[in-house]
Amino acid sequence: MFMCWRCRAVPVPDVCTRCGTEAECRFQGTDRATCLACYAAARMDTCTRCGSRGECKFAATDKAICLPCDRRPEPCSLCARLTVPRARDADGAPICWACVPQNIERCINCALPKRVNARTTVGPLCLSCSTNSPLMHRDCKRCGTRARLHLRKWCSRCYADDKLYRLLPDELIAARPALARLRERCLAADARRTLRAFRRNTTTAKLALALSRTDTLSHELLDSLGSLDEVAPVRSLLVENELLPPRDEHLVRFERWCAETAAGITNAAHRRAFERFARWRPLRQLHEQDRPVTPGQTSGRRDELRQVLSLLAWLTDRSESITQLDQARLDLWLSTGTTRRVRTAAFLRWAARNQLCPRLRVPPQRKSTLTPTGSSVEERWELLERLLHERAIDPRTRLAGVLVLLYGTRVVQLRRLRVTDITGEAGRVAIRLGADPLDLHGAIGELAVEARGHREAPRLLSDAGEDDWLFPGQYHGTSISTDALTDRLNAVGVRVRAARTGAVVSLVQELPAPVVARLTGLSTATSWAQAVAVSDGRYAARTGLFDDGGP
Missing domain, CATH: 1.10.443.10 (Intergrase catalytic core)
Structure with a gap:
């Protein structure tokens, strides 16, 4: 009997075929309906390995084994490697995966001797060939499409639709009608891309959590669910479907980086100077431009601020303040590092105008020489x-x-x-x-x-x-x-x-x-x-x- 995911999720009382009580049952609607109490009792037995009584595999047989013993690592009887046994020999000695006798046969598709992954009416198939071979295709139990099935039941389209309806159920659409357009677009998308997205468990979990919250969808709500990188695909999906207003993400990332970097400066005077300069020059320039911020713009400004941070850290290590910086100290710092340190020129000009240090000279940055050699x-x-x-x-x-x-x-x-x-x-x-x-x-x-x-x-x-x-x-x-x-x-x-x-x-x-x-x-x-x-x-x-x- 086929049941959709909604009906399977709803507990339906049935009469247990063992104790006769009406309760929520496993295998409900069949002649094997078993209530949860009887189902658990049927799996209780004494483990033949450790002697403890509990839930066992192969209960009521002479091979009963509890779950901890079943997954307990043992030394392989052939290679002595400690691992969970893959199989056992005739005497019950454990054998690891690598030592299990390989079922090597010639694949009917690639004609190479490989381990058999699947057997068909025509012959054996290896793992790589069985993945896309038409011989492995079956009829979908829902739409009848002949394809490689998921969970031995559904084609990719039906399996993806089930996941989408579980993520965006009718109850959620009724509460938030704006999500109807999102669901329709996802249902019309390529099923393989949809299934690949659901394999990213963290991302889809963030999306489900954001949609299940009673709060109004906002950028602040997404920020509270994780880091910018974790919620970036979710934010992009919601913005694209007009569920969130657009936001300049590169600018937001740069602002956060400036704040986090400033918080790591231990010297209070240096921290205030860094924060004031960051607000006055790089952040102000990015806020005033009339186009979105590009990664290249933030990358160059990060490098400039890192050089400023390096200078302030050098002064802190010497137990000196920026007010003590003079031309001799600056020349010493410039000579002991890379040529990129000259990028502190704008910071030093700003510091001199704000009377944090005297007016200092930074040599101009050298331009690299062009070499006219390349592909013929x-x-x-x-x-x-x-x-x-x-x-x-x-x-x-x-x-x-x-x-x-x-x-x-x-x-x-x-x-x-x-x-x-x-x-x-x-x-x-x-x-x-x-x-x-x-x-x-x-x-x-x-x-x-x-x-x-x-x-x-x-x-x-x-x-x-x-x-x-x-x-x-x-x-x-x-x-x-x-x-x-x-x-x-x-x-x-x-x-x-x-x-x-x-x-x-x-x-x-x-x-x-x-x-x-x-x-x-x-x-x-x-x-x-x-x-x-x-x-x-x-x-x-x-x-x-x-x-x-x-x-």
């Missing part, structure tokens, strides 16, 4: 040919690789691209990387149009469509991170640093630097042109091309 033209053309014609790769990843190989586009530029930056249709397509639009012809233009049409973004319980970012991120309203996009390009063979360098060197040799800058948004085009010219001059000097007064 042949390597880049080979990769370009592959990206333009290999349809199995996501079109957005293919477009990103093409832009890196041809125009030396930075990954930071790519992740900031929006759907509106690609204009036109097949035949005349343009993309805006710099001040002027860049025309894309032929297969590259068709690829850009195809990438613009792929709007799927991974979300909790379902896939979502993004209308803003060309490369949407994991959370609603955010673009993909620089590291994630770099990993995607590396996976298809595009080594970003070498490919960018080779592309930029080729461009500045063929076009004027101002033209390259306006079309590609490369602010260092002039510097690259000078670096290429210097490199060519050095090559000519080494080879003696101008020893006789000219070529």
Whole structure:
């Protein structure tokens, strides 16, 4: 008799076939209905191993064993390793999993001798082949679909729907009608993605807890349920379905980091100086901008504040205050660390204006020298040919690789691209990387149009469509991170640093630097042109091309 999850969860009285009383029963509605008392009594026996009386496996037989003894580690009789026995030999000696005789046969699918995981009417299957083999498919007991079943009963669609109805039952929808749209979207999503989301037990538990609370859904409620990383997928799902207002998460994370970092400073005067500077410069700059905060912005400001923290900690270790800082002490601190310590210049200027220390001089940060070496033209053309014609790769990843190989586009530029930056249709397509639009012809233009049409973004319980970012991120309203996009390009063979360098060197040799800058948004085009010219001059000097007064 089939029962849905709601009916199974509701206790239904039945007449026990053992004691005849009417009570909540196991196997209710069948000829084996047993009340809970009789069911527990039937499992009581004396353990044949330890002699104690309690709930046993194989009760009422000569193999009765209590649960602690059944799971007790024992030394394997073959390898002497202490572990829970997997099997026993004819004399009852324990045998571990590794020493159990392997059932090795030739798999009918891959034709390799492997351990048998499943047997079919045709022959044995190994573990990897039995996972997706049609021979393992059965008819779903609910919808009749022939597929690999979960719990030997339901197909993926029915199993996912059961979990969704348990997470968002009708009673909750009646109490909060706004959740009806969320449930409909989840029911229409890919069942495999839904089931993968439910395997993240912590995340789905946070979502269920947030929905079960009688409080109004708010960002403060989610903050009370766990850390920002734990509730980030839940927050993104609720914001995307308009159950929560949007919030600048990168700004919130940076504010919390500043507060937690300041709380760890033991010197009260240094802690006040750190807090005042953080509010005056980095936090004020981020609050005043009219666009969402990016991870790159917070990363640079964190590094600046870490250098300030390092200076204050150095002074504290010397039992000195920031008011005692002079040019000699500052030069000593700068000379004993990395060149990134010069990033404390803004803090020292602020401290001098607020009369916390005298006016001090910090040497300017040195710029790294451009080295015009990278992937060869042949390597880049080979990769370009592959990206333009290999349809199995996501079109957005293919477009990103093409832009890196041809125009030396930075990954930071790519992740900031929006759907509106690609204009036109097949035949005349343009993309805006710099001040002027860049025309894309032929297969590259068709690829850009195809990438613009792929709007799927991974979300909790379902896939979502993004209308803003060309490369949407994991959370609603955010673009993909620089590291994630770099990993995607590396996976298809595009080594970003070498490919960018080779592309930029080729461009500045063929076009004027101002033209390259306006079309590609490369602010260092002039510097690259000078670096290429210097490199060519050095090559000519080494080879003696101008020893006789000219070529």
